[in-house]
Amino acid sequence: MPVPQLVLNQLPLLAGLPQVTLAHLAQQCSERAFAKREVVLQKGSEGGALCFLIEGRLQGVDFTVDGREVGLYFVNPGDYFGDIAVIDGETQPVYVTAVSRSRVVFVPRDLIRPILFAHAKLAEVLCTSLSQRVRQLSGQRRILGMVNPVQRVCAQLELMMVVAPDSAWVRNAPTHQELAIMINASRETVTRVFQLLQSRGVVERSGNDLRVDNTDFIRDVASGRKPADGPAAA
Amino acid sequence: MPVPQLVLNQLPLLAGLPQVTLAHLAQQCSERAFAKREVVLQKGSEGGALCFLIEGRLQGVDFTVDGREVGLYFVNPGDYFGDIAVIDGETQPVYVTAVSRSRVVFVPRDLIRPILFAHAKLAEVLCTSLSQRVRQLSGQRRILGMVNPVQRVCAQLELMMVVAPDSAWVRNAPTHQELAIMINASRETVTRVFQLLQSRGVVERSGNDLRVDNTDFIRDVASGRKPADGPAAA
Missing domain, CATH: 1.10.10.10 (Winged helix-like DNA-binding domain superfamily/Winged helix DNA-binding domain)
Structure with missing residues (x-):
């Protein structure tokens, strides 16, 4: 099911793209609803799509070997996720699950990846956000030493x-x-x-x-x- | 002190840049030697330069409030570092110290930052490396739960x-x-x-x-x- 171009227009990451590119992306995207607690991305799955949260709230989580859940980060409406696997070509590093009922748009990897790096503005947003995540994770690493x-x-x-x-x-x-x-x-x-x-x-x-x-x-x-x-x- | 262009040519991140750009960068860079245990980047300092390790070995470290050192990552010859602060414009998130005697090249932020995003190949290397660091930090976060x-x-x-x-x-x-x-x-x-x-x-x-x-x-x-x-x- 294609996604209305209007939905993509409102996503901060894609805001700077030409309308013709957005129209093309809109044709190739798909949208899905997730119930509370449903798994949106499986850990270890192929990074087949860059994902955008349209509505709801998600959390990146992992599990320790003794089954305890470890919360890593939250995803709020307008945010993208699944970018790590799309970028480096390895598998999805953690589970992403729905904290509340959520709607997610999936943009196929092969379509979006070249676009991410070809537009300086997108590359800058992507790099800045990854930098902030490294900062956040390093900060959390420090907290666990307390x-x-x-x-x-x-x-x-x-x-x-x-x-x-x-x-x-x-x-x-x-x-x-x-x-x-x-x-x-x-x-x-x-x-x-x-x-x-x-x-x-x-x-x-x-x-x-x-x-x-x-x-x-x-x-x-x-x-x-x-x-x-x-x-x-x- | 300008840095020989040959040195920049051999840095993997900059390998794809045109020779004329590299020649310009080489003119504006500086190089410094650090003794073992010397601090290369101070936590909280301005991210004034993208740094490249030419020789030696460095470690990103932080300290808990009770003074225990927390090791975060290693920097090996050819690697760049200090990129987080250069990218997001905030201060340097952690200390970087010399594990052994090291030589470091500093490329001024205002010069290198636009170049990073304007070249798709550089943006891709940068994003991929940041993705791997998020992966690594998430993995380490998981280990600490054991x-x-x-x-x-x-x-x-x-x-x-x-x-x-x-x-x-x-x-x-x-x-x-x-x-x-x-x-x-x-x-x-x-x-x-x-x-x-x-x-x-x-x-x-x-x-x-x-x-x-x-x-x-x-x-x-x-x-x-x-x-x-x-x-x-x-």
């Missing part, structure tokens, strides 16, 4: 926090379970840390978001300037 | 192992100390695991390299198919 789970939670929140002039937010905040698998802790520990943070007025849930009322507290604990007292069990 | 240090060592060796038809090698194998900081273990634990692996004829040091004589053992322990008995203390 011994205290309060510090790990604060460091992870700092990594996800967007600071506006008069407020700070973690948009689409992960659940305690999702946060737990990101930082190698139990769900119970994360819940205890959140009870501590909320009782001290540091954070407050607001719908899908988390409002951070005391960014200094988060930063000081994350950096080790403030001792991370509170629940110590990992 | 409880048993024998399994963590085997999984890290599997990640670094290059398998030829009649032999398997980890080239320029990290020291026990370097391996320890990669996998969040103590140096003593890594040494005990290596004693175990050597006594079973699984691996053997050969100069700077590590020869893997039993790749199945490494893979089976890494994947959890074989129980990772042996030293259990992390």
